[in-house]
Each structure stands twice: as structure tokens, then as C-alpha cells.
Amino acid sequence: MFSAFFGATCAMSFQRWKEKQKRIEDEHGAIVRGQMVLVGQLNTICNVKEQHLDQFRDDPKRELKLINFRMADAGLRVAYDSLSFLLNAKNPALLLDVHSAEQSYISAMDCLTWKNEAFVKLNENSTLEKASDSGQITIKIKDQRDLIQLKMLTDALYKAMDTAEAKLGEQVKELSKAGKLLHPKKRFLEITGRKPPETQPAKHL
Numbered sequence: 001m002f003s004a005f006f007g008a009t010c011a012m013s014f015q016r017w018k019e020k021q022k023r024i025e026d027e028h029g030a031i032v033r034g035q036m037v038l039v040g041q042l043n044t045i046c047n048v049k050e051q052h053l054d055q056f057r058d059d060p061k062r063e064l065k066l067i068n069f070r071m072a073d074a075g076l077r078v079a080y081d082s083l084s085f086l087l088n089a090k091n092p093a094l095l096l097d098v099h100s101a102e103q104s105y106i107s108a109m110d111c112l113t114w115k116n117e118a119f120v121k122l123n124e125n126s127t128l129e130k131a132s133d134s135g136q137i138t139i140k141i142k143d144q145r146d147l148i149q150l151k152m153l154t155d156a157l158y159k160a161m162d163t164a165e166a167k168l169g170e171q172v173k174e175l176s177k178a179g180k181l182l183h184p185k186k187r188f189l190e191i192t193g194r195k196p197p198e199t200q201p202a203k204h205l
Contacts, residue, residue: 028186030082031179034098035172035189040074041105042168042191047071048112049161063147063154068116073109078102089178097174101167108160115153122146 048071056062078098086094125146126139141147169191176188 024183024186026082027085028179028183028188030079030085031175032188034078034083035175037074037076037078038098038101038168038172038175039189039191040076041102042165042172044071044074045105045108045161045164045168048108049165053158053161057158063151066115066119066154068119070116071109071112074105086178090181091174091178094171094174094178098171101164101171104160104164104167108157108164111153111157111160115150115157118146118150118153122150 052066052069056065059065080095080099083095083098086092122141123139125143126141172189172191176190179186179188
């Protein structure tokens with residue numbers, strides 16, 4: 001009887017150990033996948049800023065110099081159902097913060113679309129006055145409201161991109177902190193902050 005009882009106890013203990021290990025692996029994988037999604041979105045934002053926005057950041061006429069461009073959406077979205085266990089962690093608001101960061105990314109990409117549409121509208125409603133050999137052109141804007149709208153959306157684009165970069169970077173770090181509290185022996189994604197662009201003197205047309 002003792003042997004049977006001991007065998008059953010060992011089997012139950014081993015089963016519980018297997019279930020615990022599976023839970024740990026599932027939770028670790030869910031956090032890392034969530035981080036990878038945010039990092040992908042963050043990379044898109046940083047590429048937009050480095051390739052297009054930073055060079056005109058301090059230019060008073062940046063809305064006219066920032067040509068139309070598009071950046072492919074990262075496409076991936078955080079699977080919040082797989083991260084629901086974080087609601088029982090020490091920071092239950094973490095999922096809301098992650099969702100807010102992802103929404104800031106979506107808003108920034110929407111701002112890019114709206115800015116492009118405003119740029120197209122301005123040029124469609126304007127006429128070419130002069131073009132130089134160096135490629136500089138001067139246009140006559142028929143409706144100043146088009147220019148005002150373009151400026152407002154360009155300013156909104158810069159703000160949205162800055163906000164998204166800050167929020168996404170912060171939540172990648174917060175997910176890492178939460179993961180280490182739950183599973184200290186596991187490794188999570190770490191990122192370093194992007195080097196701020198050097199401020200260049202504004203060039204006037």
C-alpha cells in the first residue's frame with residue numbers, strides 16, 4: 001500500500017511540475033511575442049522619423065518641404081488574450097498601458113495618411129509659378145485653408161510620432177520588468193533608446 005501511495009504521489013507531483021513548466025513557457029512566450037510586436041511598431045516609427053521627419057523638424061516651412069512618402073504598417077498587433085494573466089500581476093494596469101502604446105502607433109500611422117492627403121490636395125489646388133535648375137519650385141496657393149490644414153496635420157504627425165516612440169519603448173521595458181518579476185530565470189527583450197537627432201539650422205526658401 002505504501003509503494004502504491006508513494007507512486008501515486010510522485011506521479012501527481014510530476015504532473016503538477018509539468019503543468020507549472022508549461023504555464024511558465026506559455027507566459028514567457030506570450031510576453032516575448034507581445035514585446036516583438038511593439039518592437040516592430042517602434043521600428044516603423046523610428047524609420048519614419050530617421051528617414052523623413054528629423055531633417056525638417058526645426059524647419060519653419062517643414063509642411064512644404066516634407067514630401068509625400070509612405071511607410072508599410074508593421075501589420076502585427078498584440079494578442080491581449082494571451083497576456084490576460086498579467087491582470088493578476090503586481091501591475092494589473094500594464095495591459096491598458098500596452099494597449100495605449102499600440103493605439104498611439106495606429107494614430108501616428110493615420111496621421112501620416114492624413115498628412116499625405118492634405119499635401120496632395122494642396123498641390124492639386126495650386127499652380128506652378130517658377131521652377132529653378134536646382135529643382136526648387138514656387139507654387140501659388142489658391143486657398144490658404146489648404147496650407148493651414150497641411151501645417152496642422154504636419155505638426156500633428158510630428159507629435160504623434162514622438163508620442164508613439166516614447167510609449168512603445170516604455171511598454172517594451174515594462175513588459176520586460178513584469179516578466180522578470182514573474183519568471184526571474186527567463187530572458188526578455190531589451191531595447192536601448194534612439195539617439196536624438198542633431199538639430200540643424202533651419203533653411204528658408
